[in-house]
Amino acid sequence: MYEKLVNFLETPNAETYLAARSVFVDRAHSVRLVAEMQEAECLYRRRQFEALLQLVDNLIPSAALSPRLHYFSAAANRELGHGEEAEWAEFMFEACLRGQLATGEGTPQAPYLVAMTSDQYDILRALGLTPHRQKLVERDGKRCDCILCETGEEIWFDVTEVTKPSTGRTAR
Numbered sequence: 001m002y003e004k005l006v007n008f009l010e011t012p013n014a015e016t017y018l019a020a021r022s023v024f025v026d027r028a029h030s031v032r033l034v035a036e037m038q039e040a041e042c043l044y045r046r047r048q049f050e051a052l053l054q055l056v057d058n059l060i061p062s063a064a065l066s067p068r069l070h071y072f073s074a075a076a077n078r079e080l081g082h083g084e085e086a087e088w089a090e091f092m093f094e095a096c097l098r099g100q101l102a103t104g105e106g107t108p109q110a111p112y113l114v115a116m117t118s119d120q121y122d123i124l125r126a127l128g129l130t131p132h133r134q135k136l137v138e139r140d141g142k143r144c145d146c147i148l149c150e151t152g153e154e155i156w157f158d159v160t161e162v163t164k165p166s167t168g169r170t171a172r
Helices: 002-010 014-029 031-045 049-059 067-079 083-101 119-126
Strands: 131-139 142-149 154-158
Touching: 002 014, 002 083, 014 083, 031 049, 031 067, 049 067, 067 083, 067 119, 083 119, 119 142, 119 154
Parallel strands: none
Antiparallel strands: 131 142, 142 154
16 A cells, blocks of 8 residues: 555656555545544644644545645644654645646546545645636546636546545555
8 A cells, every 4th residue: 555655756647646546545535534634724724733733643644645634734844843844744745736637637538636525626726726616517427526717717626436435444
């Protein structure tokens, strides 16, 4: 399992991201994990960085491919003066985004593949886009989120794997 993650981190591209995603995606969409990611965001906004880092530690490896989790870790470590840890988390954040962006073009024909539904908003931010509306489109056995941005641009995400019921496997 970790070999695929290490390969991805050494060479963050579509191929290595998809290999790592195949291992982690089932772990990344449980109701519990979604709630914990929301709690991480609350701790970040409240600037409760020690508690945030404890939660981040608990969320890895389930959310190992979540750019947002690594962003929170980088910010908390920076605020607490942990320079090396912050740099590592920033690297992870950038690698996750780079891998996800390499999976498609954000079009109906080539949607981006994410590990968690929240990753969609990280990609939009990275592209400098602001979401306006979102719709779920089902076709050809796939489920895609189509997000209409304030610019009028539509960005597509294949969420087939991340919205199916979890098999109950855990990453630990």
